[in-house]
Amino acid sequence: MPDRNRGTVQDPEIESRRAVMALCAAATEAELAEAVTACGEPEAEDIRLPEVGLVMATGRIGGDGRPFNLGEVSVTRAAVRLADGRTGFAYHLGRDRRRARVAAILDALWQGEGDRRGVEAALAGIARRTAEATVAQARRTAATRVDFLTLARGED
Amino acid sequence: MYVAVKGGEAAIDNAHRLLAEVRRGDPTVPELTVAQIREQMALLVDRVMAEGSLHDPDLAALALKQTRGDVVEAVFLVRAFRTTLPRFGASVPLDTGAMTLTRRISATFKDLPGGQVLGPTFDYTHRLVDFALAEQGDPEPAAEAEPRADAALTPRVTDLLGRDGLIESSPPDDGAPLGDITREPVDYPCDRATRLQALARGDEGFILALGYATQRGYGRTHPFVGEVRVGHVAVEFVPEELGFPVPLGTVPVTECQMVNQFKGSRAVPPQFTRGYGLAFGQSERKAMAMALVDRALRAEELGEPIVSPAQDQEFVLAHCDSLQATGFVEHLKLPHYVDFQAELELVRRMRAEFEDAREAAE
Incomplete structure (x- = not known):
């Protein structure tokens, strides 16, 4: 099932990176910590200490028109640098600084062609879990699909 | 005009300690966890997020716990919390x-x-109280169907x-600043x-x-x-x-x-x-x-x-805005002694003038 929760950008490399970021955003801190361990737990320094802030979520009038401010979402961001100079970033909903930091390490690792497949393999379990949850949700929702019938009013 | 008062520090501290104890309720009843509120009072949490204008379910649930379930107070806490945070920017408009x-x-x-x-x-429920819910127990699993x-x-x-x-x-989106x-x-x-x-x-x-x-x-x-x-x-x-x-x-x-x-x-x-x-x-x-x-x-x-x-x-x-509304309504209960004293003086003076005028007319 295609992930309908993400837009697309043209560059396939950026699109792949965004897919990894989306997986990390859907993961728990424990899952991400496990993935970093699987990737050899590289040393990382903070470019910026993990920080909690806000992003103003905007909607569109009528769903597709002029933007308007819906309300804010809490967001945590982290930025790290690995020993070899690779940098990684994470922006996640919520206020979990540790989770954002490990996601930033995974993003940094993913920047190296050699580590890319390793990172994606380490995240495969999360991808499977979220895909299964999406399917289960879709099946429960589908069971509530309704076909309304209009009754004849009995007037000729 | 509102004129400040001072004093009452000890009484205020004790009132807040009492509030904390009352919030906890009967200590023989297990304490609520934030996760329980988030999961089982989800629509209340949604309301606090909507009116607090901040999506953060754990924060909204915690605010509800702190405010004994008072929605407007919880909105107040959420709004106050957001003012402590930097804003990174605005999202891409939600699709x-x-x-x-x-x-x-x-x-x-x-x-x-x-x-x-x-x-x-x-919708389509009968709106009958389900007394079975007074006991604990898991509901039957939701039905599933192939989409x-x-x-x-x-x-x-x-x-x-x-x-x-x-x-x-x-x-249309004319690109005008928001x-x-x-x-x-x-x-x-x-x-x-x-x-x-x-x-x-x-x-x-x-x-x-x-x-x-x-x-x-x-x-x-x-x-x-x-x-x-x-x-x-x-x-x-x-x-x-x-x-x-x-x-x-x-x-x-x-x-x-x-x-x-x-x-x-x-x-x-x-x-x-x-x-x-x-x-x-x-x-x-x-x-x-x-x-x-x-x-x-x-x-x-x-x-x-x-x-x-x-x-x-x-x-x-x-x-x-519930917060603005409650702020202005509820501020009325704060001490207004000086204001009221002034009004009292004014009424006394007007009454005296009224009596004088009546006596003069008689």
Whole structure:
């Protein structure tokens, strides 16, 4: 099932990176910590200490028109640098600084062609879990699909 | 004019300690966890997020725990918390057309493409108290079914009508800068985007009452629910250092497209008009009421006579915020001794003058 929760950008490399970021955003801190361990737990320094802030979520009038401010979402961001100079970033909903930091390490690792497949393999379990949850949700929702019938009013 | 008082520190401290104890309730009853509130009082959490204007379920649940379930106090805590945080920027506008739907209904089209799904709803329940819930126990598992082939494609109902020109299209994105009522005071008259921001964070009860009033004739708009959709929508943000939209995760939202009558004019052929509602969480009543009031507030734009409060943007916007409203109402209970003393003096003087005048007349 295609992930309908993400837009697309043209560059396939950026699109792949965004897919990894989306997986990390859907993961728990424990899952991400496990993935970093699987990737050899590289040393990382903070470019910026993990920080909690806000992003103003905007909607569109009528769903597709002029933007308007819906309300804010809490967001945590982290930025790290690995020993070899690779940098990684994470922006996640919520206020979990540790989770954002490990996601930033995974993003940094993913920047190296050699580590890319390793990172994606380490995240495969999360991808499977979220895909299964999406399917289960879709099946429960589908069971509530309704076909309304209009009754004849009995007037000729 | 309010003149400050001082004193009472010990009494205030003790009152807050007492509040903490009373909040806990009977200590032989297990204490609530934040996760329990978040999971089992989810619609209350949604309301605090919508009116607190901050999506953060754990924070909203904690605020409810701290405030003993007082919604407006919880909104106050959430709003106060957000002022302590930096703002990284604004999101890419949410694409509600690409939501993962858990509920989607239309009162105007029974056979809409992608189908109608009821999802977890109170609609069609009998509203009988379920005394079995007084005991603990797990519910039977939800039914499952294979989604039909068309379930993945769920265009907005308004897009369907729009194709034939029978309904007005959404106001186009002209790239104009977006005002923000959390940064600048509202200037009246204000644009629709500003009104929607205020309504989105406005008090559900107030907006519900205004929407209801329009149905009863105080600014009638002849509404139909074109569509209510509930689900999760992706939030994306473009950080400066990356330059592409980063997926932050998904948030639950409820969207309501209200379809309203419009006779047309000399310049515009008859077509349906629209009102729009969007709120964090599963907040159908809020989204529907917001859509009704959004449409009512378009009276001037659509050349309708402005005859009722729901059509008066200053009335609606200046009074829809529960925090502002409670602040001004509840400040009345703070000590006003100096004010009142002045009024008392004035009344005494006026009474003396009144008595003097009466005696002189006799």
